[in-house]
Amino acid sequence: xxxxxxxxxxxxxxxxxxxxxxxxxxxxxxxxxxxxxxxxxxxxxxxxxxxxxxxxxxxxxxxxxxxxxxxxxxxxxxxxxxxxxxxxxxxxxxxxxxxxxxxxxxxxxxxxxxxxxxxxxxxxxxxxxxxxxxxxxxxxxxxxxxxxxxxxxxxxxxxxxxxxxxxxxxxxxxxxxxxxxxxxxxxxxxxxxxxxxxxxxxxxxxxxxxxxxxxxxxxxxxxxxxxxxxxxxxxxxxxxxxxxxxxxxxxxxxxxxxxxxxxxxxxxxxxxxxxxxxxxxxxxxxxxxxxxxxxxxxxxxxxxxxxxxxxxxxxxxxxxxxxxxxxxxxxxxxxxxxxxxxxxxxxxxxxxxxxxxxxxxxxxxxxxxxxxxxxxxxxxxxxxxxxxxxxxxxxxxxxxxxxxxxxxxxxxxxxxxxxxxxxxxxxxxxxxxxxxxxxxxxxxxxxxxxxxxxxxxxxxxxxxxxxxxxxxxxxxxxxxxxxxxxx
RNA sequence: GGUCACGUGGCCGAGCGGUUAGGCAGAGGUCUGCAACACCUUUUACGGCGGUUCGAAUCCGUCCGUGACCUCCA
Numbered sequence: 001x002x003x004x005x006x007x008x009x010x011x012x013x014x015x016x017x018x019x020x021x022x023x024x025x026x027x028x029x030x031x032x033x034x035x036x037x038x039x040x041x042x043x044x045x046x047x048x049x050x051x052x053x054x055x056x057x058x059x060x061x062x063x064x065x066x067x068x069x070x071x072x073x074x075x076x077x078x079x080x081x082x083x084x085x086x087x088x089x090x091x092x093x094x095x096x097x098x099x100x101x102x103x104x105x106x107x108x109x110x111x112x113x114x115x116x117x118x119x120x121x122x123x124x125x126x127x128x129x130x131x132x133x134x135x136x137x138x139x140x141x142x143x144x145x146x147x148x149x150x151x152x153x154x155x156x157x158x159x160x161x162x163x164x165x166x167x168x169x170x171x172x173x174x175x176x177x178x179x180x181x182x183x184x185x186x187x188x189x190x191x192x193x194x195x196x197x198x199x200x201x202x203x204x205x206x207x208x209x210x211x212x213x214x215x216x217x218x219x220x221x222x223x224x225x226x227x228x229x230x231x232x233x234x235x236x237x238x239x240x241x242x243x244x245x246x247x248x249x250x251x252x253x254x255x256x257x258x259x260x261x262x263x264x265x266x267x268x269x270x271x272x273x274x275x276x277x278x279x280x281x282x283x284x285x286x287x288x289x290x291x292x293x294x295x296x297x298x299x300x301x302x303x304x305x306x307x308x309x310x311x312x313x314x315x316x317x318x319x320x321x322x323x324x325x326x327x328x329x330x331x332x333x334x335x336x337x338x339x340x341x342x343x344x345x346x347x348x349x350x351x352x353x354x355x356x357x358x359x360x361x362x363x364x365x366x367x368x369x370x371x372x373x374x375x376x377x378x379x380x381x382x383x384x385x386x387x388x389x390x391x392x393x394x395x396x397x398x399x400x401x402x403x404x405x406x407x408x409x410x411x412x413x414x415x416x417x418x419x420x421x422x423x424x425x426x427x428x429x430x431x432x433x434x435x436x437x438x439x440x441x442x443x444x445x446x447x448x449x450x451x452x453x454x455x456x457x458x459x460x461x462x463x464x465x466x467x468x469x470x471x472x473x474x475x476x477x478x479x480x481x482x483x484x485x486x487x
Numbered sequence: 488g489g490u491c492a493c494g495u496g497g498c499c500g501a502g503c504g505g506u507u508a509g510g511c512a513g514a515g516g517u518c519u520g521c522a523a524c525a526c527c528u529u530u531u532a533c534g535g536c537g538g539u540u541c542g543a544a545u546c547c548g549u550c551c552g553u554g555a556c557c558u559c560c561a
Contacts, residue, residue: 029561030561031561032559032560032561037561038561039561040560040561041561042561043561044561045561047561084559169490169491169556169557170490170491171489171490171556171557172490175489175490175557176489176557178489220559241561242560242561243555243556243561244555244556244560244561245560245561246556247490247556247557248556248557248558249560272561273492273555274554274555274561275561276554276555279553279554280554281554281555282561283560315499318499318500318501318509318510319499319500319501320500320501323493323500323501324492324493324554324555325499325500326499326500328498328499330498330499330511330512331498331499331500331511332499333511333512334498334499334500334510334511334512335499335510335511336511337510337511337512338509338510338511339510341510342510344525348525348526372501378501380500380501380508380509380510381501381502381508381509383509383510384501384508384509384510385508385509386509387508387509387510388508388509391526391527394525394526394527395526395527397526398517398526398527400527453520456520458520458521461520462521462522465522465523469523474523474524475523475524476523476524476525477518477519477522477523477524478518478519478524478525479518483524485524
């Protein structure tokens, strides 16, 4: 069976069939660059990186578009007309684009650490004001928007008369109209459900562009519609993002596209679930907010230690992307060990020598891996098959089983493809510093210990071993000899 | 309050009508001068109560608990 994807809009797993054979258009909602990238940013990045990698592995030519939001998202409470970037800029006395640049570079650095492949196109909202003005005009022309005092709003009630607003998130307009909290001071809208396409800027607002309606800035749902249309067309294959964007963001995107282009933007909607910390949602106000830099350095009160980017990646792959994932030190430590086991198996594999015949069955596990990936990117199941193969490798190493050359080649090839190409894992930097004075000194110490052992002077041998352990260096004895590792 | 999810062994986390998921931890073993590391083997489970069924963690009802969205959010 081919690839199946869970489509949020139909609430079903569907066989994936691209709109244009051999090609896939993939759009993912990217970050708003007004702060350091955090644990939450890593989930969609890793999730859709695997989607991108797997589609590529299946020989699709994928155009992967992920936006950078650098304008337009209003600050949380109250409709003050000031966006996040501008607020941050004002607080830090910086040019807005300075703020944007700083956090964009940080985001890129973190994403690179996580070994995510950069998107084919990474468009910025501020670079597509013209497209957004054009789309606003199209929606006005189609009769689904109205202008009030220099601002333009999408008329959700009118739209709903001809189309189903809420079909993605399963909401009914009557409920929305009766439930939406009444926010004073934003009375320009005809109905509470309406949302801004263009917003007139207050005099003190520092991010502003001219438009037919006012000097202002685009509404906060419009950029994704404008940029996905520009780079992927009016209809494309997959639209992804965090579950928290389902409503209202993605719902509004659909409405905008239907109003302007008369077609729904995406065929498949994919949503990754959220990360919780000790069972609670992560949020700045909750004080359990962890940035990726803090995670990688271990400098946070909730962290017992530093966790490598690959540990974080592996941790996320061990859960299905549609399940919520709870963060804890214990869980991350387990992921760290699990990742070591997988990568260790790969190292061991290089030492395996082929025999005349095979006593092991490896095709089953390989098939299992791909079957799991085909089943809506079920990475935890896929990984479980890789763990089975690692066990097989260890048994081969211990001479409890044999493998012939054909199977050995098959195993090597597939394991590299699965682990590196598809799951995007990579070995950590060599723990021992090679060719350094440190290594030379260690070799001398190991030599001394070897001599002591040969003379049955275990007191000296153990002293060396224990003292080194105290300063964080572990001696590893094995049949092949003794190695060391910083812990 | 409205809408929607979810509750699996010490922990994380798959499965979603009948077969051991997997990882971590624990236990036993191999290796070792003794250890550590590594590897091998292995115990513990499906929130409560009803119902459907030959058979339910898996379907239905109900109760309890947790979370998400409804407001910027990944």
